[in-house]
Every structure is written in structure tokens, then in C-alpha cells.
Amino acid sequence: MDISLLVPVLFGWIAGLFINYASDVLPITRQFSQPACANCQTAFSWTEYLTLRACHHCRTRRSLRTWIVQFATVASILYLWLYPPNGLGLLLSLIVLTYFGIITVIDLEHRLILHPTSAFGAILGLIAGTYLHSRINDNGLLIGLGMSLLGGLFGFGVMFVLYQIGALVARMRARRMQAAGQPDDEEEALGGGDVYLLGVLGLMLGWPFIFNAFIIGVISGGLISLLFIIALFVQRRYSSEALMTFIPYGPYFILGAMYVLFL
Numbered sequence: 001m002d003i004s005l006l007v008p009v010l011f012g013w014i015a016g017l018f019i020n021y022a023s024d025v026l027p028i029t030r031q032f033s034q035p036a037c038a039n040c041q042t043a044f045s046w047t048e049y050l051t052l053r054a055c056h057h058c059r060t061r062r063s064l065r066t067w068i069v070q071f072a073t074v075a076s077i078l079y080l081w082l083y084p085p086n087g088l089g090l091l092l093s094l095i096v097l098t099y100f101g102i103i104t105v106i107d108l109e110h111r112l113i114l115h116p117t118s119a120f121g122a123i124l125g126l127i128a129g130t131y132l133h134s135r136i137n138d139n140g141l142l143i144g145l146g147m148s149l150l151g152g153l154f155g156f157g158v159m160f161v162l163y164q165i166g167a168l169v170a171r172m173r174a175r176r177m178q179a180a181g182q183p184d185d186e187e188e189a190l191g192g193g194d195v196y197l198l199g200v201l202g203l204m205l206g207w208p209f210i211f212n213a214f215i216i217g218v219i220s221g222g223l224i225s226l227l228f229i230i231a232l233f234v235q236r237r238y239s240s241e242a243l244m245t246f247i248p249y250g251p252y253f254i255l256g257a258m259y260v261l262f263l
């Protein structure tokens with residue numbers, strides 16, 4: 001075995017630990033706080049936490065997600081090490097991938113895209129997008145910055161319009177349910193956090209790459225939703241409400257962005 005492969009494995013493991021840590025504490029305390037057991041809330045010691053041991057108080061093991069994240073991150077970093085992306089370079093790719101990991105896990109577990117992570121993402125996106133586009137055809141920094149901003153504007157703008165349409169549909173639906181004497185369940189097809197996420201991805205990918213990522217996100221999200229609806233049909237649990245069920249679109253757009261950036 002090539003001994004130098006230990007470098008990406010080590011970096012991947014550390015990035016995985018950070019993704020798990022941020023996903024554990026940020027949605028709960030909104031800051032980088034002392035991690036605590038998800039079951040009994042007893043605080044972990046850092047050694048305990050970082051070596052992925054079970055809770056010393058209630059013996060609850062670390063979640064399956066913890067292990068999936070650790071190994072998926074190592075595999076991704078190993079892939080980037082062996083097949084370096086021609087645009088971003090290794091260091092920026094590592095940071096972007098870690099960021100994507102945190103957003104994806106928090107969105108899947110809490111259906112939440114936090115504003116501070118979006119703000120951090122906007123800065124990271126501007127740096128990554130400018131770097132990427134300044135190197136294409138030797139564009140230089142200024143054109144690179146312009147392409148990044150244009151991408152951010154497209155991502156934010158398209159999602160903002162879709163969000164407004166979604167809000168309108170939700171209002172009409174609430175009125176219909178009220179008229180039928182049912183309580184409004186405040187379902188929302190498209191979370192407001194997705195608007196910021198698409199802005200961040202737009203800055204990161206720049207124009208026109210954000211367009212490709214957007215299309216991939218919409219198609220893959222739509223396909224998975226379709227499979228979900230078919231599964232409900234087969235189980236005879238289909239209702240018109242199932243169609244409106246909140247789908248976290250964020251991970252699909254991140255999937256699209258990763259495809260464009262790294263593959």
C-alpha cells in the first residue's frame with residue numbers, strides 16, 4: 001500500500017469528526033458547545049467524544065449517522081486525493097466538502113438550514129467561486145468575482161421566486177382546509193433556508209455552473225419524490241396530502257453542486 005494514502009485518510013477522518021460535531025451541537029445550542037449524549041444529555045469529555053465511545057452515563061452508543069459520516073468522508077477525501085478536481089484545488093475542496101456534509105446532515109435530521117451556516121457559506125462560496133472562475137481561461141480575479149456573484153444572484157433569485165410561489169400555494173391550501181373545517185398543519189413545500197442555500201451554492205459554483213447544479217437538484221429531487229409517491233401508492237397509503245409532504249430539497253441541490261464541482 002502507498003503510505004502517502006494515510007494523509008487523505010487522516011484528513012478525511014478529522015473532517016468527519018468535525019461534521020459530526022457540528023451536526024450534533026449546532027442545531028441544539030446554535031454554537032460550538034461541549035457535546036452531550038443525545039439520549040441522557042450528559043456532557044461527553046472531549047477524549048470520549050472524539051474517540052467515538054459510548055456515553056459513560058447511560059451506555060448509549062454513538063449514532064449510526066456518526067459512523068456513516070466518518071467513513072463517507074474518508075472515502076470522499078480519498079477520492080479527491082486520487083482524482084484531484086481541476087477547478088478548486090485540494091484544500092478548498094476539503095473545506096467545501098466538510099461544509100456540504102454539515103449542511104446535509106443537519107437538513108436531513110432537523111429539516112433545518114441554519115442562518116449562521118448560510119452566512120459562513122456565503123463567505124466560503126465567494127472565495128471558492130472567485131478562485132474557480134479566475135482560473136478558467138485565465139480570467140483574473142475581477143471576472144472571477146463577477147461570475148461568482150452572478151451565480152449567487154441566479155441561485156438566490158430562482159429559489160426566491162419558487163419560494164414565493166410555494167408560499168402562495170400553501171396559503172391557498174390553508175384556506176381550503178379551514179373552509180373544510182380542518183386545522184391548518186402549516187406544511188411548507190420549500191423551506192426558506194433553501195433560498196439561502198441556493199444563494200451560497202450559486203456563489204460557490206458561479207455562473208453558469210450553478211444552472212447545471214440546479215437542474216440536477218430538481219431532477220434528482222423530483223425522481224426521488226416520485227419513487228416515494230409510488231411507494232405510498234403501492235402500500236395504499238396515498239392521499240393528496242402525501243403529495244404536499246415537505247421534501248428536504250437541500251441535499252439534492254448539494255448533490256448537484258458536488259457533481260458539478262468534483263466529478
Ligand SMILES: [Zn+2]
Binds near residue numbers: 037038041055056059
Ligand atoms: Zn447518555
